[in-house]
Amino acid sequence: MKVKQLGEDCLKGIFEFTSDDKITLYSCLKANRAFCKNVVPILWRNPWINSSNYYDDTIFWKLIGKTILKCLPKESKENLYKKGLRLNPSITELPLFNYVSYCQSLSDKIIQKLVDNILDGYNCDHYDYKSIIQEEFWKLFLRQSFNIKILKLPSFKIFDLPDSRGRLSNITTLECDTSLPSEYFLEIPKYCNSVRRIEIFMNFNNFNEGIESLILTQNNLRELKFRAIEDKKFKFKNSKTIEFLSNSLKSIEFENKVCLSSQIFSSFTNLTELHINLKNFDYCGLYCLKDIIIPQLEVxxxxxxxxxxxxxxxxxxxxxxxxxxxxxxxxxxxxxxxxxxxxxxxxxxxxxxxxxxxxxxxxxxxxxxxxxxxxxxxxxxxxxxxxxxxxxNTINRETVLAKPIFELLATRANPELKKIYLRGRWSFNHIDLQEFFEMWKGRRYLTFHFDNEFYSYYIVKVCEEYYKQGVINGGTINYTSKV
Incomplete structure (x- = not known):
């Protein structure tokens, strides 16, 4: 029994270690029952992100929606049938796992997308049935999901639903929309005060008193993310909020716009991470970065x-x-x-x-x-x-010799350097690469990724040889052209 338990624990540890490698996990599903039993809970923590693995996004949402329909309790399925919704008879089958119980991420957009794809093709009053299934899905998740950690607040008071108060106490990431009424946020601190990350979507409004009050009630808040669609700065009207964030905040992320003034930004002196994704040009936001002092920034x-x-x-x-x-x-x-x-x-x-x-x-x-x-x-x-x-736009752009770069990396770089990426139209031959690897011997093993102008069998052989010798431990070769 102890040996069996040790094997189970080892399997769990291995799969947890590879939890970010979805392709590997998928390949393990059909290996045997023990593998499947350990992999399914990991894949279903946040199954929605796996839609990128499907060529047709619609097929993914139809399949996963059908699976969740099977997880509905018998009385819910009968309720749908009584309301006139004639879904595929296969939903009466019991699923192999209680998939919903493993889910840790939930939002109204996810529920909407599931329902839209379930109803797609049915000859029925889409709006009425949509609201019925949405309600059943929310009840299902709040009744059976035991550890919801990521929640986007829906457009209704979620804590008024049965079972929500017990199921949402472990939330670590909360997504908020500034267009929601401030009173929607008042119930949250009663049941959830250990949120680590708050994501704020600035939907035309640049201030929400409820969100600001929510921030002040969280004991473990470390990260803020702002998503803005207009050139507006998010306003903090309570000076206590800025003081609170200056002590607790470690990471700020901006998507589309840098929507904090440089004065408020510089108040967050304990920041260690800054993430900015400028999908749209943001001249004003970029200009304010010149005036920001972040003394402890690490990332x-x-x-x-x-x-x-x-x-x-x-x-x-x-x-x-x-x-x-x-x-x-x-x-x-x-x-x-x-x-x-x-x-x-x-x-x-x-x-x-x-x-x-x-x-x-x-x-x-x-x-x-x-x-x-x-x-x-x-x-x-x-x-x-x-x-x-x-x-x-010159078509025949000249390549640049990589040999001088190789020499500097091998002779001048920190001995602990472990990964090198060369991107662009670099030119080198197998002798250049062999000399580089020879100079690298005795240092830490290297992961080497590079582009080369022309395909070379000899370069491939050199890489294989030094891989065998343990000089390099992996990498990729990209060729601009192949002969």
């Missing part, structure tokens, strides 16, 4: 960044106090060469603890600053080096 994550604004990003980095460890920047366009030099110099001066960083290099650019950066970055673990493309 800076910028998505959809624009190259011409690298002077602003460099200024933001210089307003930290040397704690930055991780910089992630995904760009829509490459920075000008002058901004590349400024960025490198800023890293050298203000980021002595940097571990993860992207670097841009321009053609015919001096490598002095890059050399100095490698020497000064004593804790560097992961580096992405991207070749800046010219602004013109």
């Amino acid at each position: 800076l994550d910028l998505s959809n960044a624009v190259g011409v604004n690298f002077d602003t990003y460099s200024k933001l980095i210089s307003n930290t106090h040397g704690f930055l460890r991780i910089i992630k920047i995904e760009t829509k366009s490459h920075p000008p060469t002058s901004n590349i030099e400024l960025y490198l110099q800023t890293l050298i001066t203000y980021c002595p603890r940097i571990e993860v960083v992207p670097i841009w290099l321009a053609r015919r650019q001096s490598l002095d600053n890059f050399d100095n950066f490698l020497v000064s970055s004593n804790e560097l673990k992961i580096i992405q080096i991207e070749l800046k493309e010219p602004n013109d």
Whole structure:
């Protein structure tokens, strides 16, 4: 019995360790009963994100909606039948698992999408049946989901529903809409006061007294996310809220717009993470970043960044106090060469603890600053080096030799460097790569990702050989063209 229990515990540990690898978990479902029993609860914690694995999103929502219909209690199914809704007879079958009980994420959008796809194709009064099934689904989740952690507040008072008060006490992430009436938030602190993350969708309103009151009642609040659709700043009208957040807040995330004033932003002196996803151009928001001082910032994550604004990003980095460890920047366009030099110099001066960083290099650019950066970055673990493309539309763009970059990485970089990404039209042959791997011997094993201009059988063989020797432990090869 003890051996059997040990095996079960080991399986759980293994699957928990691979919980982010959905493809691997799916492949384990049909292996045997023990695998299936341990994998299903993991996949159903937040099954909605798995729709990206389906070519046809509609098929996914139909399948998962049908499965949830099967989880409805017998009286609910009979109620749907009495109301005239003739669904597929297969929903009377009992599911293999009580899938709903594993769900940890819930929102009105999820419920709506499930119901819309269930009713798609039925010749019935869509609106009436939609409200009936929605109500049954909300009751189902609140009755059987034992550990809901992520909740988007619906457009009704959810705590008025039976079973909601006991099921929602473990919420860690709460999504709020500023268009909801303030009184919708008044019941939440009575049953839920350990929210770690609050996501605020600014739906035309830039202030909601209920949301501000909610913030002040949470004992474990560490993260705020703002999603804005207009050029408005979110307003805090209670000075106690700003004081509270300045002590507790560790992470802020903005989607679309940077919707806090620089004065309020700079009040959050204990911030360690800043995430900005600028899906739309936000001149005002970017401009205010130059005036923000975040002394303890450790993680800076910028998505959809624009190259011409690298002077602003460099200024933001210089307003930290040397704690930055991780910089992630995904760009829509490459920075000008002058901004590349400024960025490198800023890293050298203000980021002595940097571990993860992207670097841009321009053609015919001096490598002095890059050399100095490698020497000064004593804790560097992961580096992405991207070749800046010219602004013109020249078809036959020249490639750039990677050999000087290889030499600097092998001789000047921190011995603990473990991942290198080369992106762009780099050119090197198998001899260049072999010399690099030879210089790397004796250092930490390396994960190496790179682009090369022309396909080379010899480069592949070199990688295979040094993989066998333990110099590299993985990576990817991308070729611009194949011959």
